[in-house]
Amino acid sequence: MKNFLLLITGIIIFISVPIVVFFFGQQQELRKKAAPATTLSIQPNVTSVPVGETVIWKILINTGENKVASVKVSLLFDQTKFEAQSITNSTLAPRILNQGTVGLGTATITVAAQNTTKPITGQGEIAVLRLKALSPSSAPVTVQFAPDTFAAGIGEQTVNVLTGTEPGSITITGGDQSALSSSSVTTTPVPTGTPLSPTPTPTTKPLESMYSQPATASALTLSIDTEATRGGKPLIHGTATPGATLTIVVYSVTPQTIVVTANSSGNWQTTPMTALASGTYTVVVTALHPTAGTSETLSSSFTIGGGIGGAEVTEATGEALPESGSAKTTLILLILGSTLIVAGTISFALKHYEYS
Structure with missing residues (x-):
């Protein structure tokens, strides 16, 4: 009778342990969704540049714990200080979803990862902006991200995982302004000095409103x-x-x-x-x-x-990216361990019963 009870107990333990482990493994099989933690920054290759020279600005990303599928980079700058030459993708974002476009005080490009198995992760350069200096500045001139800059995460808590941006700045020194066709017009009259003096704030406000105007709130739906x-x-x-x-x-x-x-x-x-x-x-x-x-x-x-x-x-509301093999491996190991423990317990109990 005791042997029968020990056998039943062993069977119950043998069945219940894997079931508990399985449901626990189901919770652990999907990685925990990372909170938005991606940041973008702008870094010029020099701290100052003479008028007429071109500055290379690196667009850098730090994804933190996120996996990023694509990034829309939208930049704003003082059009009286810089003329946009080009914007293109860089090493960490090998694909271009929307070709780079430049305008008066704006530059935009949408870059992406190679595929979902190779998302953008870690720190690195995703885009490069080239600006030509037009006129000298008494203070550093800022290039900043527009409000519609966007980083699309893969399997994260929110679609847009961008949490912060950091602008870049540079001082434009005097140079050969005869090389600039418009320099004599923009620098000699007194009125042009008025809007140029508060470089970062007044110039970005109208640009932001101009940039967001065509969007008309939520014109795009998906x-x-x-x-x-x-x-x-x-x-x-x-x-x-x-x-x-x-x-x-x-x-x-x-x-x-x-x-x-x-x-x-x-x-x-x-x-x-x-x-x-x-x-x-x-x-x-x-x-x-x-x-x-x-x-x-x-x-x-x-x-x-x-x-x-x-x-x-x-x-996919609440679904995360699976880490392949994690739950299966854990389940197999725990089943084997449980089997050995139960078998050892039953064997010990039977021997003890025989001796008694």
Whole structure:
């Protein structure tokens, strides 16, 4: 009778321990979502530059614990002090989603990681801006990030993981101003000195309002169809300014880029070109305004389950990126350990019973 009770006890322990471990492993299998911790900064290659020379500004990122899919870099500067030459991507962001554009006091580019298996992580350079110095300054002149700068995270607590930005500044010294066609006009009259003296604040305020004007609050929207199967091709749709050009990037092992145009009512829609397998995906949408040339960016995540061809798409609310193998390995080791412990306990109990 005692042998039977010991056997039943061992079986119960043997079954209950793996079950508890399994549910605990389910909690640990998905990595804890990291809080937004990404920062951007601007670093010029020199501390001062003479008029007529070009300055190289590095756009640096520090992702902290985040995994970043793409970054929209929007910069503002004093157009009377600098003339934008170009803006392009750099080593840590090998892909360009939206080509760099420069204007009067503005520069914008959207850069991205190679794919979801190689996100942007750590610290490094994601873009390079080149500005030509136009006129001398009595104080450092600032280049700063515009309010619509955006960093799209992969499987994080929020879509935009950007928490802070740091501007860069440089002093422009006197130089050969005869090389600048407009220098004699912009520097000799007294009135031009008035708006130029408070360089950082007055010049950025009108630029910010000018930059955000075409966006008209939330003109761009993004939704992902979570009801239809669609054979691994969820419907991605939304609204934007009528006539806007939308670049949609679906981040998978091989990112899929689709370009569509919003119709006269501002509606747009598309599906992935290639069916998606089970997993969590991030979609980044950038809308280019048809007349102003400015852009907006939105991002969202979704999960596909059930494999290619019969995938059910559900919103990835609270789903994190799995760390492959972590739960399985833990479960196997604990089952083996539990088996040895239970077997040893039963063996010891049986021997003790025989001796007694």
